[in-house]
Amino acid sequence: MPAEPTVLAEGDGQQPAEPQDPPRTAQARPAGKRSGWASLRPLVLRLHFYAGLLIAPFLLVAAATGLLYACSYQAEKIVYADELRVPVAAGKSELPLSRQVAAAREAHPEGEVSAVRPAPESGATTRVLLSGVPGVDPERTLAVFVNPYTGEVRGALEQYGATGALPLRTWIDELHRDLHLGEPGRLYSELAASWLWVIAGGGLVLWFGRRRSQRKLRGTTGRRRTLSLHGSVGVWAALGLFFLSATGLTWSAYAGQSISDLRDAIGQSTPTVTASVTPGAEPGEGSAGEHSGHGAGGGSGAPADTGSGKRGADVGLDAVLKSARGEGLSDPVEIIPPVDASSAYVVKQVQRSWPEKQDSVAVNPANGEVTDVLRFDDYPVLAKLTRWGIDAHSGSLFGVVNQIALAALALCLILLIVWGYRMWWQRGSGSSFGRPMARGAWQDVPAYVLVPLMAAIAVLGYFLPLLGIPLAAFLAVDIVLGEIAYRRGRRTYS
Numbered sequence: 001m002p003a004e005p006t007v008l009a010e011g012d013g014q015q016p017a018e019p020q021d022p023p024r025t026a027q028a029r030p031a032g033k034r035s036g037w038a039s040l041r042p043l044v045l046r047l048h049f050y051a052g053l054l055i056a057p058f059l060l061v062a063a064a065t066g067l068l069y070a071c072s073y074q075a076e077k078i079v080y081a082d083e084l085r086v087p088v089a090a091g092k093s094e095l096p097l098s099r100q101v102a103a104a105r106e107a108h109p110e111g112e113v114s115a116v117r118p119a120p121e122s123g124a125t126t127r128v129l130l131s132g133v134p135g136v137d138p139e140r141t142l143a144v145f146v147n148p149y150t151g152e153v154r155g156a157l158e159q160y161g162a163t164g165a166l167p168l169r170t171w172i173d174e175l176h177r178d179l180h181l182g183e184p185g186r187l188y189s190e191l192a193a194s195w196l197w198v199i200a201g202g203g204l205v206l207w208f209g210r211r212r213s214q215r216k217l218r219g220t221t222g223r224r225r226t227l228s229l230h231g232s233v234g235v236w237a238a239l240g241l242f243f244l245s246a247t248g249l250t251w252s253a254y255a256g257q258s259i260s261d262l263r264d265a266i267g268q269s270t271p272t273v274t275a276s277v278t279p280g281a282e283p284g285e286g287s288a289g290e291h292s293g294h295g296a297g298g299g300s301g302a303p304a305d306t307g308s309g310k311r312g313a314d315v316g317l318d319a320v321l322k323s324a325r326g327e328g329l330s331d332p333v334e335i336i337p338p339v340d341a342s343s344a345y346v347v348k349q350v351q352r353s354w355p356e357k358q359d360s361v362a363v364n365p366a367n368g369e370v371t372d373v374l375r376f377d378d379y380p381v382l383a384k385l386t387r388w389g390i391d392a393h394s395g396s397l398f399g400v401v402n403q404i405a406l407a408a409l410a411l412c413l414i415l416l417i418v419w420g421y422r423m424w425w426q427r428g429s430g431s432s433f434g435r436p437m438a439r440g441a442w443q444d445v446p447a448y449v450l451v452p453l454m455a456a457i458a459v460l461g462y463f464l465p466l467l468g469i470p471l472a473a474f475l476a477v478d479i480v481l482g483e484i485a486y487r488r489g490r491r492t493y494s
Contacts, residue, residue, distance in 0.1 A: 039444045039445045039446060039449070040445060040449065041206070041209060042444060043444075043445055044202050044205055044206060045206060047198075047202055048199060048202035048203055048206060050474065051195055051198060051199050051202070052199050052203075052420050053420075053424065054470075054474075055191065055192065055195040055196075055199065056417045056420060056421065058188050058189075058191050058192040058195075059192050059195075059196060059199075059413060059417060060413075060414065060417050061179070061188065061192075062176065062188075062189055062192040062193075063410045063411075063413040063414045063417070064410070064414065065172065065175050065176035066176055066244075066406065066409075066410045067406075067407055067410035067411065067414070068172045068175070068176070069169070069172045069173060069176050069394075069395065069406075070395050070403045070404075070406040070407040070410060071403070071407065072168060072169040072172045072173075073169065073395060073396070073400075073403055074400070074403070075168060075169075076165075076166055076168055076169045079166075079168055080157065080166050080168075082154060082155060083125065083145040083154050083155040083157060083166075084124065084125060084145070085123055085124060085125070086123060086124075086125055086147045086148075086149065086152075086154065087123070088122055088123050088149070089149035089150065092149045092150075093149075094119065094148040094149060095148060095149065095150075095151055096318050097116065097118055097126070097317045097318050097321060097335075098316050098317050098318055099151060100118075100126045100128070100146045100148055100151060101113065101116055101128050101146075101317060103146055103151040103152075103153060104126075104128035104130075104144040104146050104153060105128070107144065107153040107156075108130060108133075108142065108144050108153075108156055110130065110132075110133050110134060110142075111130035111131055111132040111133035111134075111136075111142060112130065112131055112132050113128060113129070113130060113337060114129050114130065114131035114141055114336070114337075115129040115141070115334050115335060115336045115337075116128050116129065116317060116334070116335045117129070117164070117332065117333070117334050117335075117350070118148070118321065118331070118332075118333065118335070119148040119331075120331040120332035120333075121331065124148075125145040125146060125147060125148065125154055126145070126146045126147075126148045127143045127144070127145060127146075127159070127164070128143070128144040128146060129141040129142070129143055129144075129159060130142040130143075130144065136158055137158070137160075139160070140158045140159060140160045140170075141158070141159050141160075142156055142157075142158060142159070143156065143157050143158070143159040143164070143166070144156045145157070158170070160173070161173075162350065162352075163352060163394065163396055164350075176189070177189055183253070186252065186253045187253070187466065189248065189252065190248075190249070190252035190253055190254065190255060190256075190466045191466045191470070192248075193244070193245050193248035193249045193252060193255075194245075194249065194252075194255060194464045194466045194467040195466075195467060195470075196241055196242075196244065196245035196248075197241070197242050197245035197246065198467065200234070200238050200241040200242060200245070201238075201242075203231070203234050203238075204234070204235065204238050206231075207231040207234065207235055208235075210231075222426060223423055223426035223427065226419050226422050226423050226426060227423055229415075229419055230416060230419040230420060230423060233412055233415060233416060233419075234412075234416055236412075237409060237412040237413070237416070240405070240409045240412075241409065241412075241413065243389075243392070243393075244393060244409065246389065247389040247390060247392065247393035248393060249464070250386055250389060250390060251390060254464075254465045254466065255463065255464045255465070255466070258463045258464075263382050263383070263386075266382075267380065268380040268381065268382035268383055269380070269383065270379065270380075270383040270386070270387070271374060271378070271379060271380075271383070272360075272374070273346060273348070273360040273361065273362050273372050273373070273374040274362060274371070274372040275338075275343055275344045275346050275362045275372070276342055276343060276344065277342060277343065277344045277362075277364050277365075277366075277371055313365070313366050314365045314366070315365060315366070315367065315368040317335060319368040320335060320345045320347060320363045320365070320368060321333070321335060321347065322368070323347075323361070323363045323368050323369070323370050324347035324361050324363065324370075326370070327359075327361050327370055327373055328359070329347055329348075329349055329357075329359055329360075329361060330349070330357065331351075332349065332350050332351050332357070333347055333348065333349050333350065334347070334348055334350045335347050336348070338365050344362040344363055344364055344365060344371055344372075345362065345363040345364075345365055346360060346361070346362055346363075347360065347361050347363060348360035348361075349376075352391045352394075352396040352397065353391075353396055353397060353398065353399050354397055354398055354399075356376060356387065356388070356391070356397075357376070358376035358379075358387065359373070359374065359375050359376055360373075360374045361373050361374070393406075457471065
């Protein structure tokens with residue numbers, strides 16, 4: 001129910017097509033405070049109305065671009081079929097991985113090998129990822145696609161992110177995430193995610209707070225029908241919208257950092273395999289520390305570049321992959337070459353569909369011995385939930401089913417927004433464009449309810465600044481306008 005600028009049910013007992021009674025003035029305000037739901041309902045209604053009205057444009061953009069992204073996985077397979085697939089060579093086995101990388105380097109000697117993704121299945125190509133390539137965004141790599149049976153280079157495309165997004169999906173992803181505006185653009189998506197659960201929750205509470213007879217769709221017309229459509233679809237979509245809001249916030253700019261800090265504080269951060277080896281140490285002896293990053297190095301059967309001009313022995317990619325297979329790492333995997341003489345190869349599973357494959361190992365380049373193993377089963381609970389949540393949000397966790405569900409949610413959100421604005425129009429009943437909700441609803445809420453509510457909002461606003469700051473600004477402006485209207489004798493209440 002996100003974009004429900006107007007789940008407006010003030011007149012439960014009135015005919016919905018008729019204009020509502022004009023709001024009471026301060027002089028006509030009844031004495032005393034209402035209790036229970038009767039006191040909270042006008043406040044929830046006003047918050048739901050204005051939050052939906054003001055945030056709906058951001059939600060509409062997020063929903064439309066999210067719909068495009070849900071379809072981008074299948075579109076990518078069609079658009080880049082020549083690069084992604086090859087005819088299976090009858091009677092031929094795959095070439096050694098080192099020869100495949102050598103073929104890619106011969107066609108594209110620029111940059112450095114930052115990772116290799118062997119063909120994950122029969123008929124798929126091997127990806128050799130190059131970093132530092134002139135003309136390629138530093139945050140991306142150039143993926144060179146190699147036929148694993150013949151060594152033929154099928155093409156080269158820019159790749160982004162752990163899911164291996166190619167140009168089409170990358171463009172749609174950035175449109176959804178930041179409107180191609182960079183870091184400032186991320187504020188739009190975080191604003192939408194921060195308010196989505198508030199608007200959806202408010203609409204849910206309002207819907208179930210209505211009398212059963214008022215929820216019926218059959219036989220209704222006008223605003224009453226729009227309200228019933230809006231509420232019915234919103235109720236069915238609410239759980240999915242809560243999920244999109246929560247998972248969207250996990251990698252947002254400000255709220256995401258708060259979540260990351262909280263996970264670090266309680267020991268629930270995502271672990272990484274130890275990728276450091278001590279030169280000359282016996283197999284299994286490694287230094288402490290985390291695998292922080294790779295980008296340089298050979299990895300095609302040649303000795304690894306230590307970064308100091310000296311080269312040491314390197315068992316090569318094929319031996320490294322064999323060692324990883326021995327630890328149970330099945331396809332798809334990514335092999336990251338060592339960055340210097342004290343670093344190991346890192347081989348990690350990169351399957352984001354269910355069941356997820358996220359195990360990783362470190363392999364000593366001098367002798368091919370596994371120096372560290374990290375299993376996804378050993379991840380902390382919140383690290384697993386974060387991984388599953390992000391992958392489900394991005395449409396990769398359950399494959400096509402996941403993508404269809406996301407597309408359906410996006411369509412529901414778009415319809416809810418359209419119906420919400422239509423109700424706002426119908427609320428004016430032809431005499432005005434969407435009469436606003438009356439002020440003063442908060443004055444009817446008992447202090448024992450209002451004070452804890454304000455405290456909870458303050459805490460949430462601290463951790464979700466793009467929820468707290470706009471809410472505080474709205475309240476400040478609303479109070480000022482209310483006082484001005486009061487002084488002019490036109491202050492109104494719900």
